[in-house]
Amino acid sequence: MKTVLLIAINSRYSQSNLALRYLRENCKHDNYKIILHEFTIKQTVKSIIDYIISVKPYTIGFSAYIWNTKIIEDIITTLKKIDPNIIMFIGGPETYSLKSCDNAEIFKDADYIVIGHGESAFSFLLQNDFNVKDRIISIETEHFSLIKFPYTDEDFENLSNKYIYYESSRGCLFKCLYCLSSCNDQKLEFRDLQQVKAELDYLVEKNIKLIKFVDRTFNANPNHREIWKYIIENFSQSGKKFHFEIYAELLNEDDFKILKLVPDNLFQFEIGIQSLNKTTLQAVNRKSNLSLLKSNIIKLIALRKIHIHLDLIAGLPEEDYNSFVQGFDEVYKFEANHIQIGILKLIPGIALREFANIKYCNTPPYRVMSTNKISESELEDILIASSGNDLVVNSLNFAITISNIMKHYLSPFKAILDFSKFLFCEYSLNDKQRDIENIGYGLYRWYSKNFDDADYILDCLRFDFCLVSKNKYPEYLKSEKCEAFKKKCITMVSNQKKDVIDSQSVDLSRLKFRKTKYFVPNTEEFLEQYLGQYEGIIFFEDGDLIALITE
Numbered sequence: 001m002k003t004v005l006l007i008a009i010n011s012r013y014s015q016s017n018l019a020l021r022y023l024r025e026n027c028k029h030d031n032y033k034i035i036l037h038e039f040t041i042k043q044t045v046k047s048i049i050d051y052i053i054s055v056k057p058y059t060i061g062f063s064a065y066i067w068n069t070k071i072i073e074d075i076i077t078t079l080k081k082i083d084p085n086i087i088m089f090i091g092g093p094e095t096y097s098l099k100s101c102d103n104a105e106i107f108k109d110a111d112y113i114v115i116g117h118g119e120s121a122f123s124f125l126l127q128n129d130f131n132v133k134d135r136i137i138s139i140e141t142e143h144f145s146l147i148k149f150p151y152t153d154e155d156f157e158n159l160s161n162k163y164i165y166y167e168s169s170r171g172c173l174f175k176c177l178y179c180l181s182s183c184n185d186q187k188l189e190f191r192d193l194q195q196v197k198a199e200l201d202y203l204v205e206k207n208i209k210l211i212k213f214v215d216r217t218f219n220a221n222p223n224h225r226e227i228w229k230y231i232i233e234n235f236s237q238s239g240k241k242f243h244f245e246i247y248a249e250l251l252n253e254d255d256f257k258i259l260k261l262v263p264d265n266l267f268q269f270e271i272g273i274q275s276l277n278k279t280t281l282q283a284v285n286r287k288s289n290l291s292l293l294k295s296n297i298i299k300l301i302a303l304r305k306i307h308i309h310l311d312l313i314a315g316l317p318e319e320d321y322n323s324f325v326q327g328f329d330e331v332y333k334f335e336a337n338h339i340q341i342g343i344l345k346l347i348p349g350i351a352l353r354e355f356a357n358i359k360y361c362n363t364p365p366y367r368v369m370s371t372n373k374i375s376e377s378e379l380e381d382i383l384i385a386s387s388g389n390d391l392v393v394n395s396l397n398f399a400i401t402i403s404n405i406m407k408h409y410l411s412p413f414k415a416i417l418d419f420s421k422f423l424f425c426e427y428s429l430n431d432k433q434r435d436i437e438n439i440g441y442g443l444y445r446w447y448s449k450n451f452d453d454a455d456y457i458l459d460c461l462r463f464d465f466c467l468v469s470k471n472k473y474p475e476y477l478k479s480e481k482c483e484a485f486k487k488k489c490i491t492m493v494s495n496q497k498k499d500v501i502d503s504q505s506v507d508l509s510r511l512k513f514r515k516t517k518y519f520v521p522n523t524e525e526f527l528e529q530y531l532g533q534y535e536g537i538i539f540f541e542d543g544d545l546i547a548l549i550t551e
Contacts, residue, residue, distance in 0.1 A: 001033045002058035004126075008038040009048070009068040015040075018165040018214065019063050019092065019118065021150035026119040029126040032058075038158075041067055045074045052079065059087035059130050061122070062110075064094035066347065066364040069106070076109045087111050087130045089137075091118040094364070096180055097348030098136065106348075117141040117170070144170045144189035149199050156206045164208045168196045168227060172216035174247070176274075176286045177351040178316070178344060181216055190221055197230050204238050210268075212243040219246045219255070228258050228267075236263045243268040248296040249289050259303060268307040271297060275316055276327035283317040284352065297334055308336040314382045315344035315368035317355055321378040325413045332412040338394045341386035343379060344368040381417055388420025392443070397436050397468045400530070401443060401460040408451060422446040437474040440465060444476060459526040466517050466539040479522060485536045486518040516541055 006024060008017030017038055024034045035055065039048050052060065052075075060079070062072045076088055090107050091114035098106065098113050107113060112130070114121045115138035124139055125132065141147070151164075171188035172181035180186065203211055218224060231242055248271045259267075273293065275281055281288045301308055310331055314324050331339055345367055346353050346360045357372035370376040392398050393416065409415040419442075423429045427442040440461045448454040462477045473482070520536035521527045531537070538547040 002031060003055060004032050004034045004059050004061065005052060005055050005057035006034060006036045006061045006063070007048070007052070008036070008063045009043075009071055010038060010040050011065070011067040013040055014162050016159055016162045016165060017063055018150060018167070020061070021155065022147060023061070023118055023122045025148045025150050025152070027122045027126055029123075031129070032126055041071060045071060045078065048075055049078055049082075053082070057086065059089065061114075062088070062090050062092075064090050064092035064107070066094060066345065066366065069094050069364045073107060073109075076107065080109050089114060089125065089130075091115075091121070093180060093347065096183075111135070112137055114138075119147060145192045145195065149202075151203070156208070160207045162208075163210055163212045164203060164206075165212050165214050166199070166203065167191075167214045168218070168224065169215045169220065173220040174217065174287060177284045177355075178313070178346075179216075180347060180349055183349065183351070188220065190224075193223065193226055196227055200227075200231070200235075204235050204240055208240065210241045210243060213245070215245060217247045217250075218244040219250050222250075222252075222254075225255055225258055228255075228262075231266070232258070232261055232263070236266060241265060241268060243270065245270045245272070247271075248273075248300070249292045251296045251300075256299060259300070259306065262303070262305045264305055265307070267305070268309065269300065270309040270311065272311045273297075273327075273331060274311065274313045275319055275324075276330060277316075277319045277323045280316045280319040280323075294334075297336070301334055301336055307338070308334075309338040309340065310334070310336045311340045311342060313342050313344050314386075315358075315371060315374060315379055317352075317358070317371060318373060320373040321375075321382075324374070324382065325411065328413045329411050337396075339389065340394070341382060341389055343383055343386070381421075384420045384424055385413060385417040388423060389416050391423070391434060391439060392416075392419065398440070398443065398461070398464050399467075400464050401440075401457060404457060404460050405443075405447065418450075419443060419446050422449075436465060436469050437471070441474070441476050453523075453525075456523045456525055459521040459523050463519060463521075463526070463530065466519050466537070470541060473517065479520075481520050481522055482518050482536075485520040489518060489536075489538060 006020040008020050010017060017036075020036050024036055028034070035057075037051065037055075039051075048071075062076075064072055072090065079086055079088065088110050089112035090110045095107070095113050095115055098115065112125065112132075113136050115136060118141075120139040120141045121137040124137060169188065169190045171186050172179070173188055174181070200211070235242075244267065246269050274284075274286060276290060278290065281290075297308070297310070300306060312324075312328060312331060319327075328339070328341070344352075344360075345365050346358065347366055352358070359369045359371070359376075361367050361369060368379065370379060393402055405415055405419070406412055423439070423442045423446070427445060429438065429442055433439075444454070444458060444461055447457045451457070458477070462473070462479070462482075465473070465477055473479075517539040518536065519539060521531065534548045540546065
């Protein structure tokens with residue numbers, strides 16, 4: 001029996017590859033044994049090639065995305081030198097634009113290029129023993145409801161700490177010009193609802209934490225709210241989370257009646273706002289009712305039950321720097337859990353590539369460099385702010401600190417850009433220093449250079465650190481007041497003065513634990529604003545329990 005090796009190279013360890021699992025389960029053949037193996041981009045080309053050689057495959061299939069294109073090309077080139085007889089084929093979003101480009105430079109050493117959904121194309125190659133005339137393979141796949149479920153019991157031996165991707169539909173209702181779904185051959189197809197429920201039953205039984213729906217627009221079909229109801233009624237106590245990408249303008253009162261019943265931390269919603277500039281939205285063929293969009297997002301956030309992730313894209317046509325910043329500032333005030341700033345990527349095959357006045361990189365990730373409305377340096381500033389926003393704001397590790405930094409600014413974006421430039425350019429924060437201690441120290445140094453109340457922001461950083469870290473104070477957060485408070489607390493407990501402790505059945509003998517943190521602010525301002533009647537707080541090692549100490 002010949003071996004077909006299907007290879008995924010994910011961008012991070014938490015990812016898993018859904019596409020190759022569809023191929024494995026939908027394209028079985030008596031003459032072939034199909035093996036699936038997943039790597040990450042952090043692994044070396046040599047280690048991946050060593051594994052491939054050890055398997056001795058007859059043919060190899062690669063799942064190509066913008067983050068792994070160069071790695072796959074290097075692997076194919078090297079393997080062809082080692083063994084020219086190994087047959088190699090490529091599929092995925094990175095191959096879509098090659099449907100009429102048989103001489104394309106990209107993947108030039110691959111034997112076959114699969115375009116579009118790969119189930120039928122892969123079956124065709126198997127049936128013909130990978131001996132077909134055409135290099136470009138594009139065959140329409142049967143309706144999505146007929147495609148077999150991609151997961152097996154064996155898969156979950158290695159998926160317990162990874163995202164589980166699932167789709168209840170393929171395609172998209174909309175034709176935004178920056179997305180592959182805008183292409184005319186992309187169809188919107190829905191899986192049968194009973195089928196979806198049965199498959200969710202199976203997934204929920206597995207040892208996984210997050211089921212991530214990858215439907216382009218989950219709520220494109222009003223009937224899909226039945227899935228929300230089913231999850232709420234059956235999986236509220238499962239300990240699982242469910243992630244959905246939704247189009248906020250499509251939400252109606254029936255949806256909100258259901259969503260009001262969602263238990264805390266069961267749902268996560270990702271909403272692509274992209275831009276609040278009407279001219280820009282029209283230019284990219286994105287149909288949007290901005291007043292309804294804002295209203296529905298505000299209503300969702302007001303529920304305080306669903307984690308809300310909002311997306312913005314910089315570098316879209318007709319949007320200049322000031323317009324983008326104004327849009328970000330307005331979105332920031334919604335107080336969503338997460339705001340992602342992306343730079344437009346002109347992926348091969350999308351209609352927006354035909355626009356004039358857009359300069360972009362021809363190699364992955366195809367990032368826009370400038371437009372006639374926004375300069376290269378302005379986009380570079382947005383990219384820096386995006387990194388700082390993820391590291392400091394979206395991490396939620398500095399919530400109190402950030403809220404107080406923002407008091408000095410009219411523009412949230414300006415605040416984020418200012419401290420981001422300091423962190424990455426002046427403080428030179430590198431990938432190995434991106435822990436809460438180093439980031440916090442960078443924020444403190446930046447703040448001290450620009451504002452007078454450094455002691456107050458140090459209280460904020462110290463308090464944030466107590467809330468999110470199990471470690472003991474780093475040097476810059478140590479405080480004589482906190483040390484004196486520690487001694488007072490231990491003495492107080494020894495003398496059985498428990499009447500000044502407000503806690504939830506805390507075992508006070510745990511005060512002797514090494515990583516227990518004692519917090520008392522150095523400034524009266526912080527004390528009045530956040531502690532009220534309490535003198536200080538004891539944060540226990542496990543991070544879940546605190547004791548509030550009165551005077």
